[in-house]
Each structure stands twice: as C-alpha cells, then as structure tokens.
Amino acid sequence: xxxxxxxxxxxxxxxxxxxxxxxxxxxxxxxxxxxxxxxxxxxxxxxxxxxxxxxxxxxxxxxxxxxxxxxxxxxxxxxxxxxxxxxxxxxxxxxxxxxxxxxxxxxxxxxxxxxxxxxxxxxxxxxxxxxxxxxxxxxxxxxxxxxxxxxxxxxxxxxxxxxxxxxxxxxxxxxxxxxxxxxxxxxxxxxxxxxxxxxxxxxxxxxxxxxxxxxxxxxxxxxxxxxxxxxxxxxxxxxxxxxxxxxxxxxxxxxxxxxxxxxxxxxxxxxxxxxxxxxxxxxxxxxxxxxxxxxxxxxxxxxxxxxxxxxxxxxxxxxxxxxxxxxxxxxxxxxxxxxxxxxxxxxxxxxxxxxxxxxxxxxxxxxxxxxxxxxxxxxxxxxxxxxxxxxxxxxxxxxxxxxxxxxxxxxxxxxxxxxxxxxxxxxxxxxxxxxxxxxxxxxxxxxxxxxxxxxxxxxxxxxxxxxxxxxxxxxxxxxxxxxxxxxxxxxxxxxxxxxxxxxxxxxxxxxxxxxxxxxxxxxxxxxxxxxxxxx
Numbered sequence: 001x002x003x004x005x006x007x008x009x010x011x012x013x014x015x016x017x018x019x020x021x022x023x024x025x026x027x028x029x030x031x032x033x034x035x036x037x038x039x040x041x042x043x044x045x046x047x048x049x050x051x052x053x054x055x056x057x058x059x060x061x062x063x064x065x066x067x068x069x070x071x072x073x074x075x076x077x078x079x080x081x082x083x084x085x086x087x088x089x090x091x092x093x094x095x096x097x098x099x100x101x102x103x104x105x106x107x108x109x110x111x112x113x114x115x116x117x118x119x120x121x122x123x124x125x126x127x128x129x130x131x132x133x134x135x136x137x138x139x140x141x142x143x144x145x146x147x148x149x150x151x152x153x154x155x156x157x158x159x160x161x162x163x164x165x166x167x168x169x170x171x172x173x174x175x176x177x178x179x180x181x182x183x184x185x186x187x188x189x190x191x192x193x194x195x196x197x198x199x200x201x202x203x204x205x206x207x208x209x210x211x212x213x214x215x216x217x218x219x220x221x222x223x224x225x226x227x228x229x230x231x232x233x234x235x236x237x238x239x240x241x242x243x244x245x246x247x248x249x250x251x252x253x254x255x256x257x258x259x260x261x262x263x264x265x266x267x268x269x270x271x272x273x274x275x276x277x278x279x280x281x282x283x284x285x286x287x288x289x290x291x292x293x294x295x296x297x298x299x300x301x302x303x304x305x306x307x308x309x310x311x312x313x314x315x316x317x318x319x320x321x322x323x324x325x326x327x328x329x330x331x332x333x334x335x336x337x338x339x340x341x342x343x344x345x346x347x348x349x350x351x352x353x354x355x356x357x358x359x360x361x362x363x364x365x366x367x368x369x370x371x372x373x374x375x376x377x378x379x380x381x382x383x384x385x386x387x388x389x390x391x392x393x394x395x396x397x398x399x400x401x402x403x404x405x406x407x408x409x410x411x412x413x414x415x416x417x418x419x420x421x422x423x424x425x426x427x428x429x430x431x432x433x434x435x436x437x438x439x440x441x442x443x444x445x446x447x448x449x450x451x452x453x454x455x456x457x458x459x460x461x462x463x464x465x466x467x468x469x470x471x472x473x474x475x476x477x478x479x480x481x482x483x484x485x486x487x488x489x490x491x492x493x494x495x496x497x498x499x500x501x502x503x504x505x506x507x508x509x510x511x512x513x514x515x516x517x518x519x520x521x522x523x524x525x526x527x528x529x530x531x532x533x534x535x
C-alpha cells in the first residue's frame with residue numbers, strides 16, 4: 001500500500017489568541033505591574049505588531065531575534081511571529097553582546113527586537129541576514145523605531161493567522177549547552193500544539209480562564225512554554241514588575257491575584273520556601289507549583305511540601321523535548337520518607353511519550369539497569385537548525401539521546417543519576433555526583449552543594465564538594481563534613497576536598513551548571529588539589 005502524501009496542516013499557535021478574544025475578550029489576559037490587557041486588547045496588539053513586521057518585509061519562515069527582559073512587548077512578539085508564520089528566536093537577556101551576535105548569525109535572523117537597556121547588544125548584532133532593529137520597552141538611539149511605535153502605527157489592523165503545517169518552525173529554542181556554543185532546537189507548530197495539550201493534561205489539569213499564573217523566570221525559555229499553555233486556557237499571566245526576582249513581591253502577587261500555578265526551577269523554589277514572605281502572605285490559591293530544569297534534592301522537596309502543601313509538581317525534560325519526558329504529580333510527592341515514598345524519582349513517562357534506558361550501543365536495558373535516558377514521541381523537536389553534526393549525535397535509531405544517565409524501575413518510574421558529562425571516573429569506578437550531593441544535603445547546616453571530579457595524579461580524577469552553609473547556621477569545617485559523610489558513602493566516593501563558598505555560580509535561569517563551578521574552581525586555583533589551599 002502506498003503511503004498517503006497529504007498536507008499536514010495544523011492550527012497556527014496564534015489562533016489561541018483568536019479564540020480567547022472571541023470567548024474571553026473582556027477578561028484580563030496579561031498583567032504587568034499596574035498595567036493589564038484584556039484578551040481582546042492582546043489580540044489587537046499582536047495583530048498590529050504582525051502588520052508592522054509584515055510591512056517591513058517579515059514573512060513566513062523569517063527569523064525574528066528577540067533580546068528583551070520580560071514585558072508585554074516580549075509576550076506580544078511571540079504571538080506576532082507565530083501569526084505571520086515567522087520564527088520566534090528569543091535569547092536569555094543576561095547573555096553578553098558577542099553571544100547574542102552569535103545567535104543572530106546562527107539563526108539567520110532578519111529582524112532584531114532589542115530591549116532599550118542593551119545598546120551594546122544592538123551594536124554587536126549588525127551583520128549577516130539582519131535587516132532592521134526595533135527597540136523594546138521604549139525608544140532607543142540604536143533602533144529604526146520602537147515596537148510601541150510600530151504597534152501604534154498599525155492600530156486596528158486585522159491580520160489573519162498564516163496557514164501552517166505540522167513541521168513548520170515557530171520557535172528556535174536555544175539550548176544552554178554543557179559545552180561549546182548554544183544550538184538552536186527547532187520547535188514546530190505541530191509539535192508545540194501537542195506540548196501545550198500535554199502540559200495541560202500532565203502538569204496543570206483543570207486549568208480554566210478563572211486561573212492565574214505567575215511568571216518568575218525569563219519568557220525566553222521554559223516559562224514561555226508554560227505561558228503558552230496558560231494562553232490555551234485563557235488563564236491570566238502575571239509578571240513580576242521588574243527583572244529582579246523579588247520574593248516578597250512574588251508572594252504578594254500570589255495573594256493579590258489568587259495565583260493558582262507557577263513554573264520555576266529548584267533553586268528558585270528553595271529560595272521562595274525559605275523566605276519570610278512565605279508566612280506573610282496567603283498562598284492557599286496555589287494548586288500547581290511546577291519545578292523543572294534540574295533535580296530537586298530530597299531535603300528541599302520536604303521543606304517545600306511542609307511550607308506550601310502538596311502542590312509541587314516535577315517534570316523532567318530538555319528544551320529539545322520541551323519538557324515532555326516524565327512527570328511526578330503532586331499526589332506522588334510524599335512529605336515523609338518511608339517505604340511508599342518515591343524518593344529520588346523524576347516521575348513516569350509523559351502522556352504520549354516513551355522512554356528507553358539504553359547502553360552505549362543503543363540496546364535497551366532491563367529495569368534498574370543504568371544507562372542513557374532516550375525518548376521518542378510527538379514532543380521531540382525537529383532537530384537542530386543547520387547543524388547536521390549535532391543532529392547525528394543527538395539521534396540514534398529514531399531515539400533522541402538526552403545525555404542524562406539513569407534507570408527505570410519495574411513500574412516505569414525514572415531515576416536520574418546525572419548528566420553523562422557530570423560523571424567522573426576515580427580509580428576505574430564511575431562516580432555520579434548527584435548521589436553524593438543528596439547525602440551531603442542531609443547535613444542540617446548545608447544549603448547548597450555541587451560535587452564534581454577534578455584531575456588527580458594517582459586516581460585519574462577525585463571528587464571535590466563545593467558547599468554553601470545555610471543562612472543562620474554555624475560554620476562547618478572540612479573535617480566535620482568528612483566525618484558526617486563517611487558512614488553514608490563508600491570510601492571511593494568520598495570527596496577528597498570540601499570547599500565552603502558564600503554562593504554557587506548560577507546561570508540566568510537559576511541553575512548551577514557544573515562548568516561554571518569548574519571555572520570558578522580554576523579561577524580560585526583549586527583545580528590542582530596538591531597546590532590548593534582550603535577554599
């Protein structure tokens with residue numbers, strides 16, 4: 001039988017705004033500080049911006065690079081790009097000018113929307129396919145015009161959602177990468193339609209237009225995906241008034257808007273739980289506090305459950321799979337350790353997705369055997385843009401290789417051991433830092449830790465633990481830490497040194513990349529343990 005060769009036309013993601021303007025037009029859809037926009041106003045603003053971009057030559061398939069802090073124009077730019085069938089290419093606004101210049105080149109961006117606070121970035125992004133730059137959040141000398149002017153000049157324009165097919169790109173999601181340059185993961189309209197549906201089913205079931213969602217992370221990455229699913233249900237998006245993460249203000253907004261869900265990363269959730277504002281404001285409206293992007297240590301999980309209640313939801317996923325690998329729902333977050341507690345798991349397979357634990361040759365391993373976590377399903381991205389070498393490494397026999405190591409138990413719950421790149425080999429034995437970090441964090445005086453391998457003349461590599469003492473706790477010595485850990489881990493897994501810093505280096509998304517910790521160790525002269533003094 002010959003395969004059917006038909007168009008795979010799908011809904012343009014911007015149609016969600018069309019729906020909301022029709023069904024919930026007078027309801028607020030976006031709140032930022034003392035300003036708010038109804039869904040009808042948002043739809044009109046997006047059409048005006050789309051019309052302005054089209055008048056400037058932007059058409060289906062063109063890439064629009066956006067370097068901006070969170071705000072209304074950042075939010076509108078996403079849907080304006082979708083409406084035109086163009087590709088939204090957001091960056092982390094904390095990147096340096098040369099990094100953004102590289103992203104412009106790598107994406108082949110035709111337009112650049114740049115926040116007024118970043119003239120150096122606008123100056124750096126000026127070659128390649130780029131044709132024009134507009135300023136975001138006000139007028140700037142570097143911009144041809146401002147986004148606000150562009151919207152005002154096309155007020156009242158009605159722009160239809162361009163017809164798109166399943167594999168038409170809508171978003172270049174730049175991966176942070178553990179090494180080397182960021183890569184543009186191509187997300188498509190069809191893929192993201194599935195992702196939105198899956199997120200609603202697995203992460204925030206029952207979400208309606210009555211709900212509100214607080215944004216505490218940059219819209220350029222996971223938070224942007226989260227707000228897409230809120231838009232799909234007409235739920236209100238609430239932004240923090242400034243880019244500074246003000247925990248007191250976050251809890252005030254949760255109380256004021258009866259926020260029902262938010263998306264964050266473990267380090268930020270930990271900060272929120274430990275802040276006095278958690279006891280000052282009413283957060284009983286929260287139903288889903290979703291954390292992802294990195295594992296959450298068990299002690300931090302228990303603290304969050306005690307403070308917020310049984311509302312935390314974990315998902316595991318990479319940008320390339322848009323979060324859709326596993327989920328651990330609120331009901332399975334047990335506040336107490338015990339025989340029924342699912343300690344250390346990142347959950348089970350997401351709806352419509354399949355996980356396989358594979359060895360180095362791609363053979364599927366049995367339950368409780370450790371290997372690389374691989375995944376297939378409709379949420380897997382189309383590939384890296386213009387990067388066949390990276391695509392060849394990322395896929396094997398149709399499976400996307402996450403680069404994360406772990407195992408799956410007999411019931412299908414997945415446990416992450418760590419990144420393949422984080423593992424180190426000491427005396428011929430594979431050491432997975434996460435296991436040691438979990439043990440260290442059971443010490444009442446330690447709030448954060450990063451364990452990594454460093455060169456050693458005798459063993460090849462040995463572990464070092466960089467610890468941060470909890471605020472208000474008494475100082476912990478290296479000898480005390482070694483004595484505490486000694487009965488909890490085998491001798492060969494024991495870190496050779498313990499360093500105590502005021503803070504761990506974090507990325508723009510609140511994660512603690514091991515490469516940044518390694519760079520700081522090198523800067524402090526601590527990579528050579530034979531020469532290093534106590535950190």
